[in-house]
Amino acid sequence: MDNPFDLSSDIAWCPGCGNFAILKALKSTLSELNYEPHEVVLVSGIGQAAKIPHYLRVNVFNGLHGRSIPVAFAVKSANPRLVVIAESGDGCMYGEGGNHFVHAIRRNPDITVIVHNNQVYGLTKGQASPTSEEGFVSKVQTLGSLSAPFNPLSIAIAQDASFVARGFAGDIEKLKEILKQAITWPGFALVDVLQPCVTFNRVNTYTWYRERAYYLDVQYDPEDRVKAFEKSLEWGEKIPLGIFYRHRKPTYQEKFYALVSYPHLLYRERAVEEVLDRELQYFQ
Amino acid sequence: MDNPFDLSSDIAWCPGCGNFAILKALKSTLSELNYEPHEVVLVSGIGQAAKIPHYLRVNVFNGLHGRSIPVAFAVKSANPRLVVIAESGDGCMYGEGGNHFVHAIRRNPDITVIVHNNQVYGLTKGQASPTSEEGFVSKVQTLGSLSAPFNPLSIAIAQDASFVARGFAGDIEKLKEILKQAITWPGFALVDVLQPCVTFNRVNTYTWYRERAYYLDVQYDPEDRVKAFEKSLEWGEKIPLGIFYRHRKPTYQEKFYALVSYPHLLYRERAVEEVLDRELQYFQ
Amino acid sequence: MVDRTVKIGGAAGQGVQTVAEILSVILRRSGYYVFSLEDYQSRIRGGHTFTQIRFANQPVHAAKKSIDLLVCLDSLTHELHHSEVAPQGFILGHVSPQESSASLGRLIAIDFEKEAVNLGDRIFANTVAIGALSRLLGLAPQRVEDYLAQVFSKKGQEVIEKNIAAFRRGAELVGENKLFGEETIDPPENPPRFLLDGNQALGLGALLAGCTFYSAYPMTPSTGIMNSLASKAKEYGILVEQAEDEIAAINMALGASYAGARAMTGTSGGGFCLMVEGLGLAAMTETPIVIVNGQRPGPSTGLPTRTSQADLHFVIHASHDEFPRFVFAPRDPQDAINLVIRAFSLAEQYQVPVIVLSDQYLADSKVAYQDVVVTEPVKRPLPVDGQEEYCRYALTPSGVSPRAIPGGKALVVVDSDEHDECGHLTEDLTIRVRMHEKRMKKWEAMKRETRLPFTMVGRDVNLIGWGSTWGVLWETRKELARKGIEAGIIHFNELWPLPQGLRDILRSLVSPIVVEHNYTGQLAELLEQETGVELGERITRYDGRPFLIEELCARVEEVWGRG
Amino acid sequence: MVDRTVKIGGAAGQGVQTVAEILSVILRRSGYYVFSLEDYQSRIRGGHTFTQIRFANQPVHAAKKSIDLLVCLDSLTHELHHSEVAPQGFILGHVSPQESSASLGRLIAIDFEKEAVNLGDRIFANTVAIGALSRLLGLAPQRVEDYLAQVFSKKGQEVIEKNIAAFRRGAELVGENKLFGEETIDPPENPPRFLLDGNQALGLGALLAGCTFYSAYPMTPSTGIMNSLASKAKEYGILVEQAEDEIAAINMALGASYAGARAMTGTSGGGFCLMVEGLGLAAMTETPIVIVNGQRPGPSTGLPTRTSQADLHFVIHASHDEFPRFVFAPRDPQDAINLVIRAFSLAEQYQVPVIVLSDQYLADSKVAYQDVVVTEPVKRPLPVDGQEEYCRYALTPSGVSPRAIPGGKALVVVDSDEHDECGHLTEDLTIRVRMHEKRMKKWEAMKRETRLPFTMVGRDVNLIGWGSTWGVLWETRKELARKGIEAGIIHFNELWPLPQGLRDILRSLVSPIVVEHNYTGQLAELLEQETGVELGERITRYDGRPFLIEELCARVEEVWGRG
Numbered sequence A, B: 001m002d003n004p005f006d007l008s009s010d011i012a013w014c015p016g017c018g019n020f021a022i023l024k025a026l027k028s029t030l031s032e033l034n035y036e037p038h039e040v041v042l043v044s045g046i047g048q049a050a051k052i053p054h055y056l057r058v059n060v061f062n063g064l065h066g067r068s069i070p071v072a073f074a075v076k077s078a079n080p081r082l083v084v085i086a087e088s089g090d091g092c093m094y095g096e097g098g099n100h101f102v103h104a105i106r107r108n109p110d111i112t113v114i115v116h117n118n119q120v121y122g123l124t125k126g127q128a129s130p131t132s133e134e135g136f137v138s139k140v141q142t143l144g145s146l147s148a149p150f151n152p153l154s155i156a157i158a159q160d161a162s163f164v165a166r167g168f169a170g171d172i173e174k175l176k177e178i179l180k181q182a183i184t185w186p187g188f189a190l191v192d193v194l195q196p197c198v199t200f201n202r203v204n205t206y207t208w209y210r211e212r213a214y215y216l217d218v219q220y221d222p223e224d225r226v227k228a229f230e231k232s233l234e235w236g237e238k239i240p241l242g243i244f245y246r247h248r249k250p251t252y253q254e255k256f257y258a259l260v261s262y263p264h265l266l267y268r269e270r271a272v273e274e275v276l277d278r279e280l281q282y283f284q
Numbered sequence C, D: 001m002v003d004r005t006v007k008i009g010g011a012a013g014q015g016v017q018t019v020a021e022i023l024s025v026i027l028r029r030s031g032y033y034v035f036s037l038e039d040y041q042s043r044i045r046g047g048h049t050f051t052q053i054r055f056a057n058q059p060v061h062a063a064k065k066s067i068d069l070l071v072c073l074d075s076l077t078h079e080l081h082h083s084e085v086a087p088q089g090f091i092l093g094h095v096s097p098q099e100s101s102a103s104l105g106r107l108i109a110i111d112f113e114k115e116a117v118n119l120g121d122r123i124f125a126n127t128v129a130i131g132a133l134s135r136l137l138g139l140a141p142q143r144v145e146d147y148l149a150q151v152f153s154k155k156g157q158e159v160i161e162k163n164i165a166a167f168r169r170g171a172e173l174v175g176e177n178k179l180f181g182e183e184t185i186d187p188p189e190n191p192p193r194f195l196l197d198g199n200q201a202l203g204l205g206a207l208l209a210g211c212t213f214y215s216a217y218p219m220t221p222s223t224g225i226m227n228s229l230a231s232k233a234k235e236y237g238i239l240v241e242q243a244e245d246e247i248a249a250i251n252m253a254l255g256a257s258y259a260g261a262r263a264m265t266g267t268s269g270g271g272f273c274l275m276v277e278g279l280g281l282a283a284m285t286e287t288p289i290v291i292v293n294g295q296r297p298g299p300s301t302g303l304p305t306r307t308s309q310a311d312l313h314f315v316i317h318a319s320h321d322e323f324p325r326f327v328f329a330p331r332d333p334q335d336a337i338n339l340v341i342r343a344f345s346l347a348e349q350y351q352v353p354v355i356v357l358s359d360q361y362l363a364d365s366k367v368a369y370q371d372v373v374v375t376e377p378v379k380r381p382l383p384v385d386g387q388e389e390y391c392r393y394a395l396t397p398s399g400v401s402p403r404a405i406p407g408g409k410a411l412v413v414v415d416s417d418e419h420d421e422c423g424h425l426t427e428d429l430t431i432r433v434r435m436h437e438k439r440m441k442k443w444e445a446m447k448r449e450t451r452l453p454f455t456m457v458g459r460d461v462n463l464i465g466w467g468s469t470w471g472v473l474w475e476t477r478k479e480l481a482r483k484g485i486e487a488g489i490i491h492f493n494e495l496w497p498l499p500q501g502l503r504d505i506l507r508s509l510v511s512p513i514v515v516e517h518n519y520t521g522q523l524a525e526l527l528e529q530e531t532g533v534e535l536g537e538r539i540t541r542y543d544g545r546p547f548l549i550e551e552l553c554a555r556v557e558e559v560w561g562r563g
C-alpha cells in the first residue's frame, strides 16, 4: 500500500543521519493512524531537523528558528479539527525556543512536540546544543562546554506536562508506537527522540546510545509524577526510553471551546451594522 | 548603626505592598554580611519589583523587562569580585525572561536571583502572571486563566540548580536568613519570595499565605533532589518555605577562571604590534 | 458658547480616573462634546496623575492648556497646576498651604476625605468631589444621581444611597458658586451620543473586522486593546491569549492567521522590537497580520506611560532585507475604527503585514461623537479551496497568489526560507529572484492603494502632521483663524507607502510647518526624502506630553512670525 | 602577467573547502596573490558547493566569472559549471557523461575516489585532486608536499606518507598537461605574506582592540567570528559565551561592558532582529557595544548561506525612538581589522552602539596581503574612578558623561527608563527633555567623526558602493580602463552618520551608478535623501551571489552606453 504521506524530495540530510528514521516513523505513524495529509499540519523551526516537513505530504508551516510551538498552539486553537505537530531540533526547541517550550506546557494545548535531539547544533556546524554533555568540545566550546545539559523530560514533568516520552531513532518500530500514542493523546505531548548526528556528534553515536538505552518495562507506572521525575534523571550508564509520564487533564482547546459557542476561529459572517449597534451602547 | 545601603528615595510602591519587606530584608542582609555598597551590583528588569535597585545604595543595572539574568551573568563573569544579584518580578523572571532563567541554571553562575513573586503583573495593572493560579480572573483573563501555574522551584530543581529556596515577605527575619545563605552561596541561588500585592492580587493575600505557609523543619534534607522535587510540588492547603535544595558544584566563574590565566575581563594593556605579530602567523 | 476645561488631579490610586470617567459620561449625557486626556506615571499608587476634560457645545478634538476648574484630590495637584487656572476659574478640593495665596482661581477648599469619613467611609471621597464639581458646572443633579445609581447598581442599594448622600454633600459645600456666570449653557442640536478612547476604538475596529485571535503581552499603552477584545471573548468567540513574550505573541498571531483566523497583535516600542523577526516571517510567508504599535517615549523602557511619535522610521524599515508593508496611524478614535478595518482588509488583500501606529495620547484620550460611522467596508477575500496540486506561492502578475488555508483539499506549505511556488525550501537562485520580485511587485499596487492626506490648504501657513495630532492641528487652525491667520492642514493617517501625488501638494504650500511628537521630525524627513520638497520648519515636542492648543498656536505664530 | 581562476566544486561534505584552503595557502606561499570565494548551501552533506580561487602575481580583490581550471569532485560540478570554463582552460576530475562532449575546456577525467581507493582509502581523494591540480598549475611539488606534511602533522607519519603518495599519484595522472603555456610565471617582488577572510579579520580586529567578552548565538555567516575568538579564549583570557538566544547574547554583552569589559556580539539579520530591543538599551544606558550583523538574503530565514547588502536602512533605524549610533561596513578583511578597532574606540568614546555590517561574501572570502597594516589606534578612554557622589549621566556640553565602572568608589547606576543625572528612574519631564537632548547631542560630534568615502573620481562613469563590494568595484574599474572607459569609485565603509561634505562630491560626478547587493538600492536612496543629489542609475543584484568582475563590467557598459 502506498503511503499517502510519501513525497519525493531531495533530502538535505547526511547519509546515515538519525533523521531519516524519524521521518520514516512519522510517515508510517500518520498513515497507520489513518489521517489524511490535508488534516495534518506540521510546524517546524530552523535547523537540520526542522527541514522534515518538506519531506512528506502535509500542510506545512516552516517558521522561525525556535518558534514552532507558539505557531502550533495557534493553529490548533484556530482550527481544532487539525492534527498539529511541532517538530524541530534540540537547539530550536530547547535553546532559542526554550521559553515557548516551558510555557506551552502550562497551557496544555492538544499538540504533539517531536524533538530531534542530536545533542548538537547540526545545521550551524557542530556547536554545543542545550542538551550537549558538559565538556563537549567544538569550535565555539574550545574550553569544553561549561554548562550542564538541559533535561527536557525533567522540565516537562516539573511543569506537569500531559504526556512525556523519549524515543530513539535507532528503533523505528518502538518510535512509531510512542509517536502513535503521543499524537493521539489529548493534550501536550512531548516526544524527545535521541537522534545520532553522524557528522558533528562524535560522542553520542548510535553505538553510544545502543549500549545505554533500554525501555521502561510494563511495571513502570507513568502516572506517578515523582517517580517519573526520578526516572527522568537517569542518564549515563543507562538511558531509559518509553513513556515517562502521562497525566490526562483538560486541554487548552477543550477549556476554551467549552466557554464560547463557536467551534473554531475561522471566518464568520458578521453583520457589521448589527455588531456596531450592539457594541456602541457600551460607549454611551 | 546606620545601614550603608540606606538611600532616601520616593518609593513608588503601594502602601502595604510586600515589596517593602523584601527591600528591608535585602538591605539588612547586605549590611549584616558586611558588604560595602560599591561591591554589590543589583540587576533588575522592568515591573514594580524591578524598581527595587533605585531604593538602596548599590551599583545598579536596571535593564529590560525579562533580561536581568543574562546581564547579571555577564557582570559577574567580567568581574568576579562583585557580588551580583538579579532581582525582579515573577512576570519578568519567569515570563518574558523564562528562557534565561532556565538556561542560566545550566551555567551555574555565582549569582543570586531574587524573585518578588506576587503571582500577578503589578505594573501593567493586574493581568495573570506565569505563577497565577489557573482560573485567575482579570481584564485580560476574562474567562479565567486557562493555564496551569509555572512552578519555579520544581523547574529549578529539575535543572539541578545549585540553591533553591522560597521566602515570604510576611516574615522579614526568616527571609533575611534565607537571603544571607543564598547570597553567600557559591553558585546559582534562587530565592522565590511570596509577595502579597495588595492592589491587584485579591486571591493570594497576606492572610492567604499566612494560613498556608510553614517552614521546612530541621529534619528536611535539602541535598536530596527527588525529595526536594516532591516537596516543591506541595502547594495549596500547605505551602512550604525555606531551603528546598542545595547542591554545591563548581560555578561557571570557577570553571572559566581555572582555565585561563587572568583574574577578570577588565582592561588589560596589550601591545597591539606584539599581538598582531603573534597572530598573523596563523594566516601565513 | 461653552468651552471649558476641568482638570482632576491626585495621586495614583486616589481615583482620578474614576472621577474623570464619571464626569465625562455625565457631561456627554448632558449634551456636551468632550475631549479628555490622561496623564499618569508608571506606578500604581502615589505620585501624581491627572485627567483633563474639555467640554463644549460643539465637537472638540484636543486639549487646552488653560483650565477653568482644577479639582485637587490632593494638595500636590494644587501646587503643580494652580498656575494653569484661568482668572475666572475655580480651584476645588485639597489646597496646598504654600500655594493657596498665590493661586489665580477662586478657591473652594474642601477636604473630600474628611467629608467622606464624616459620611461613614473614606471611600465616598470621590463622590463628594463629583457632587462639588457637578454643582459648580451646573449639571442637573437628577441626571448625575441616576448615573451614580447605575454605576453602583451591582453593589446594592445601600452603597447607592450612601453615594447619593456623598454627592449631595459635595454639592452643598460648593454653595452658590458657579463656573458659568453670564454664559448661556446651550446644548447642541445634535448632541454627542458616544464617548470612546483610542484603545477601545482599536478593539472595536478589530471586532467589526472579524478578528477572532488576539495574542499579546501586556504593555502600556496598548494593553487596553487586549482588555477591549477580552471583554468580548465569550460573546463573540474571540481567543485573546496572553503570550509568554512578544515573540510568542506575533508567532501565535501568524499561526492563527495561517490557519484561517483574522489575527492581530498589539504592543509598544520595546515589544515591537521583539516582534521584528516575526514581522519578516509574515512578509516571507505572505501571512496577513495586523500589528498595533502604541508609541511611547524611548529609547528603551523610556517613559512607559507617556506619548510619542518617534517610531515611524523604525517600523517602516523594521526587519532585515526588504518587503512591502503598510503603515497607518489613526488620527482619533473614530478614525481608528475604520483604519483597523482597512488594515485587516489590506493585509489579506495583499498578504502583507500592516502596522498601525498608535500612541499613548490616542490610546487614552476619550472623544465624544455624535455618530460613530463605519465607512470602511469589511473586505475579506475568501481563501480559495485549492486543489491537490495547489501551490501557495503561484506566480501571478500582481505578485499576490491565491491563498488557501489548511483543512481543505489543498496542502498549504509556507516557509521562512526562500521557497518555490509550492512553498518548499529552495536553493535555486533563479527561483529566489522570481520570488523576491514577486513579493516586491506588490508594492506597485500598494502605492496606489494608500490615500492622500487630509488636505485643507491655508493661505498663510500650513501645518503638516500625522496620526494622533490631527485634533490639535484642527483646533489650532481654528484658533489661528481667530487671530486672522489662515492655516492649512495636511494630515497623514496612511504613511507607508507614501501616497502618490504628494509632491504637487507639498510644493504648493505656503510656510509649511511639520508638527510631530519626536526629536528629529521623522515625517518631515520622510516627506523631504520622497518628494524632494524642502519643508523647512518643524515644531517638535518630546517630553512625553501631547501638544496643547494654545501652546501649539503660540509656537506656530512664533515660527510664522520669523518666516 | 598571471591571473587565473580555479573553481573547485562538489557536494557538501566532499571536501571542497579543504582542497580550496590547501590550494589557497600553497598558492600564497608560491608567491601568488589570492582572492577566494565560497558558495555553499544550507546543508551539511550533498547538494552542491564550490570555492573559486583567483590567483595572480599582483594583488586581486574580486572574483572573475571566467574559469581557467574547473576541478570537479563530482559530476554535478561539471554539469553546472563547464560553460564557465575559458577556451584554453581545463576541466579536471569527475566528468558528467551528458556534458563531456559539450565542454569548452580541455578535459582530464580522473576519478579521484577510485584512485584513492586504489591507494588504500577514499579519504585520500582530495589529496589526489590536489596533486592533479598542483601539477596543472605548475606548483613546485616540494612546497606542496611540505605543506601537506604540516597539515597532517598531528595525524602521524603514516597519514603523511599516504597523503604524499596520493599527491604524487594525482600529479602523475595529469601528465604533461599545463595550464600555463607561453605565460611566464613571475612571482611579484613583494609577495603576499598573509591570507585571511572577513570573519577571521573581524575576530582579529576585536582581539587587537582588547575585546574580552563575546556572546553570541550561532548564525551563518557570523559564526566564524565566534570561532575565531573562541580559538583565542584560553591564550588571551577571552570569555566566548554561546547564549541561549540572541536576546541573551546582546544583554550579556551589555552587562559585560557595563562591568568594564570590551564586549561584542555578532549575528545575522534574524538574530539582529532579536537584538533590536537590546540595541535601544545600549543607547539609553549609554553602554558601549559593538554588534556585527553579517548580512544574508531575506526576508526572514531567506537564503542562510548567501550574501546580501539589504539591512542598511534597517540597522540605521532599528529600535524605537531616536538615538545616535555608528554604522560601518568593511570593504575587505584588511579594512575589517581596522574598522572593528575603530568601532570599539568610538563606541567607548561616545558611549553609543556601533553596528558593523558584514555579509556572507566578506565573511567567507579570503584575500592575500603583502602586509596587514593596523592603522587604527586602539583608543580606550579609561573609566573614571568616580567619587562617592558620582553621577553616571552628568550633563556635559558634548552629551558624553564621564564613565565609571562598578567596583570602584563610585556607585554606577544605569537605567533603561528615563533617568536623572545619577541614573535613577525619573518621571520629571524637564529632566527627560534634558536627557534626551544630551543623548541626541552626541550626534553633532559623531557627524564630524565619520570619514569620507574612498573617492577616485572618474571622467566617464562613477561607481558608488559600500561595504564588501569595494574589491569588485576596484577590479571593474581596471577592466573598464582596459576598454578605454575611465571609471571612478566612491566607496563607503562608514555609513552612518553619513560623512559631511558629500553633496559636493556627489554633485560633481559624471554618470554616477550605485552598485548594491539589494533590490531597492538602499545606499542610493540614503545618499539621495541626505544630499538631494539625484544619482539616477542603479545596478543591483539580489540572488544571493556577489557581483563578478566581467558581469559588473558588462552591466556598467550597458548602463553607460544607454546614458
Ligand SMILES: Cc1ncc(C[n+]2csc(CCOP(=O)(O)OP(=O)(O)O)c2C)c(N)n1
Residues within 6 Å of the ligand: A046, A047, A048, A049, A050, A065, A088, A089, A090, A091, A092, A093, A116, A118, A120, A121, A122, A123, A124, A129, D217, D218, D219, D220, D246, D270, D271, D274, D301
Ligand atoms: C534567530 C536565529 N538564530 C540563529 C539561527 C541559525 N541557526 C539555524 S539552525 C541552528 C541550530 C540548529 O540546531 P538544532 O535546532 O539542534 O537542529 P539540528 O540542525 O541539530 O537538527 C541555528 C543556530 C537562525 N536561523 N535564526
Ligand SMILES: Cc1ncc(C[n+]2csc(CCOP(=O)(O)OP(=O)(O)O)c2C)c(N)n1
Residues within 6 Å of the ligand: B046, B047, B048, B049, B050, B065, B088, B089, B090, B091, B092, B093, B096, B116, B118, B120, B121, B122, B123, B124, B129, C217, C218, C219, C220, C246, C270, C271, C274, C301
Ligand atoms: C518587552 C516588554 N514587554 C512588556 C513590558 C511591559 N511590562 C512592564 S512590567 C510588566 C509586568 C510586570 O510584572 P512582574 O514582572 O510580575 O512585576 P510586578 O510589577 O508584578 O512586580 C510588563 C508586562 C515591557 N516593559 N517590556
Ligand code: SF4
Residues within 6 Å of the ligand: A012, A013, A014, A016, A017, A018, A019, A048, A049, A118, A122, A123, A196, A197, A198, A199, A200, D044, D045
Ligand atoms: S549534520 Fe548531523 S543532524 Fe544534520 S543531517 Fe547531518 S548527521 Fe543529521
Ligand code: SF4
Residues within 6 Å of the ligand: B012, B013, B014, B016, B017, B018, B019, B048, B049, B118, B122, B123, B196, B197, B198, B199, B200, C044, C045
Ligand atoms: S501593584 Fe501590587 S506589587 Fe505593585 S507596588 Fe502595588 S501592591 Fe506592590
Ligand SMILES: [Mg+2]
Residues within 6 Å of the ligand: A089, A090, A091, A116, A117, A118, A119, A120, A121, A122, A129
Ligand atoms: Mg540539534
Ligand SMILES: [Mg+2]
Residues within 6 Å of the ligand: B047, B089, B090, B091, B116, B117, B118, B119, B120, B121, B122, B129
Ligand atoms: Mg509580579
